[in-house]
Amino acid sequence: MKNIIPLNIAHMICAGLVVMSVNTNAEDLxxxxxxxxxxxxxxxxxxKEEAxxxxxYFRAGFTSNENGSGSGNTTIKAPNSxxxxxLGGGESNYAATALSRKFNVNGAWAKAYFGLVYEDRDARRWVFDTQDKTIFMDKAYVEMGNLSFAPDVTFWAGRVNWSDDIHILDRKYYEIRSPGIGxxxxxxxxxKMDLFITSHDSDNDKTYTDESGTTxxxxxxxxxxxxxxGVEYRTGQWWFAGSLQTNSDDSRYSVTKTINGVTGVYTGKAATAGAHVMARYTQPSYFGLTDGRVKxxxxxxxxxAAAFLGRNxxxxxxxxxxxNYRVFVDGLATFDQWEINTIALFQHxxxxxxxxxxxxxxxxxxxxxxxxxxxxALQFExxxxxxxYSSATTKEEGGLATFTFAxxxxxxxxxxxxxxxxFYATYAKFTGDYNAASLDGYNKNDDDSFTFGAQAEIWF
Structure with missing residues (x-):
């Protein structure tokens, strides 16, 4: 028969200390x-944040006309608009890409941005190769925030490209697109209020042709x-913007413009100062009728500032x-199986x-x-x-109706x-003094066109 060792108080205390030590070590671990x-x-x-x-953004695809020949990269656009x-009316090939990197040091942060753009169309300020294609630097700037003396604001400097647009018209109505600081x-x-200063030169060339064909x-x-x-102020559903400009040179320039088939040369004098103001209200529903928004x-x-309304x-x-003045109403309505983007605009x-x-x-x-x-989805536009457009002696007037199924x-x-x-198919009808001569494959005797094509589009 085995001897039974009796437990005494000393044994119990030692065992308790061992258990406490093990628990303490486990808790510490x-x-x-x-x-x-x-x-x-x-x-x-x-x-991850600093990666x-x-x-x-890019869109890429092809467009052909009713004869089966290529329509190039032509925009279906009314003159003087x-x-x-x-949707089916823009250039087929355009791409913008941007890289960014964030840095954190003792709570303060900085973020660097660098972007390039490629597009396949004529545009006045870009360098072209022999195939009329172009790549240019779109942005290169740095933001800094949570600085010790001003933790609640963000500073920036460099070349920026910020904008807000009327999507359906592919028209940016407000931009800061320039070297600057703010x-x-x-x-x-x-x-909240934003302040900025920008500085930019006019076109590099003595002679240039703008987007409307004016030389x-x-x-x-x-x-x-x-x-x-410039200054911007946002409060609630309101956004206000304004700017004052000065110009270093009041040089004269000549304008070559064809109006209703008559080419004339006119003289202008560059303005030495200017101003721009904007007010925007965003309604958080579609006119109170359904979900959506209206700007x-x-x-x-x-x-x-009148040269390109809204662009700094x-x-x-x-x-x-x-x-130069403009008013517009840009709405987006959402229903069960439908969404509709509407636009009404006037500019003079x-x-x-x-x-x-x-x-x-x-x-x-x-x-x-x-x-x-x-x-x-089935899209309809x-x-x-x-x-x-008129001078003191000549005037042209017309319009363009477009219908697209995609x-x-x-x-x-x-x-x-x-x-x-x-995939899209577009029918366009010119009216008044306008015709389809600006479109590849058509001439001044054509007042309508039919084009079709396919396109991928993405932003991320």
Missing amino acids: SQANAAAIEKMQAQLDTQ VQWNG GGFYR VKGIDLGDG VTYDDEARPRTHTL YVAQYATGT GDTNQSNDDGQ KEDVDFDGSENTWWTLGARSAYYLNDNL AGYNGSS PTLKLKKAFFSRPEIR
Whole structure:
């Protein structure tokens, strides 16, 4: 029979101390592991945040006309207008890509951005190769925030390209597109204020042709430099913007413009100062009728700012007495299986190109998407652009109606979701003094066109 060792108080105390020691060591080990895991997760989060990010946009595809021949990269656009209905009407090939990298040091941060753009069309400010293709630097700037003396604002400097657009018309109505410096997010009342200064030269060449086909030649190879002081203020559903500009050179220039078949040469004098103001209100429903939103925008510019309404930077000069104003209503409505984007716009320019010049543009249109399911939509777009241009002695006036049907593949049921793969067919009808001669494969005796093609589009 085995001897039984009796337990006494000393034995029990020793056993208790051993258990307490084991529990304490386990608790310390658990806390150490948790701290190590937390530290490792923080390091991974920092590495992820500071990793190089890639963002971009592109559209690529082809367009052919009714004869089966290539239509090149021609935009289906009314003369003397500031936009076009882009579903089936825009250039086939365009790409913008941007890289960014964030840096964190003791709570402060900086983020660097660098972007390039490629496009397959004529445009006045870019360098071309022998095939009329171009690549240019779109942005190169740095932002800094959470600095010790100003933790709630963001500073920036470099070349930026920020904008807001009327998507259906492929028209940017407000841009900061220039080298500059600024600060964002200053508390003011119930909103936030941004301030910026930009500085840019006019076109590099003595002679250039703008997007409307107007050729401008500066005297004595002048290249005026425009400086802009701008402010933006956002509060609730409101956004206000304004800028003052000065110009380094009041040089004269000549304008070669064909109006209703008559080519004339006119003289302008570059404005030495200018101003731009904008007000936008965003209604968080579609006129109170259904889900969606509506943007109401009014803009006015004079002097140097009238050359390209709403753009700060990368513009040429306006005539000394130029004025430019625009109002539009841009809506997006959502129903069960439908989404509809509508636009109504009016813009008028006086004396912008030269004394006595007038240009009016107005448009009404809509794009709808009917979703057969989450991945297949039928898109329809219809719009009319009306415009006129006149000098003191000559005037032309007309319009362009476009109708597009585009079966579209998507990843989800949302109007602005991308990527999309779409096939499209577009019928265009010119009216008044306008014709289809600007489109590849057509001449001045043609007043309508039929084109079709396929395109991929994505932004990310």
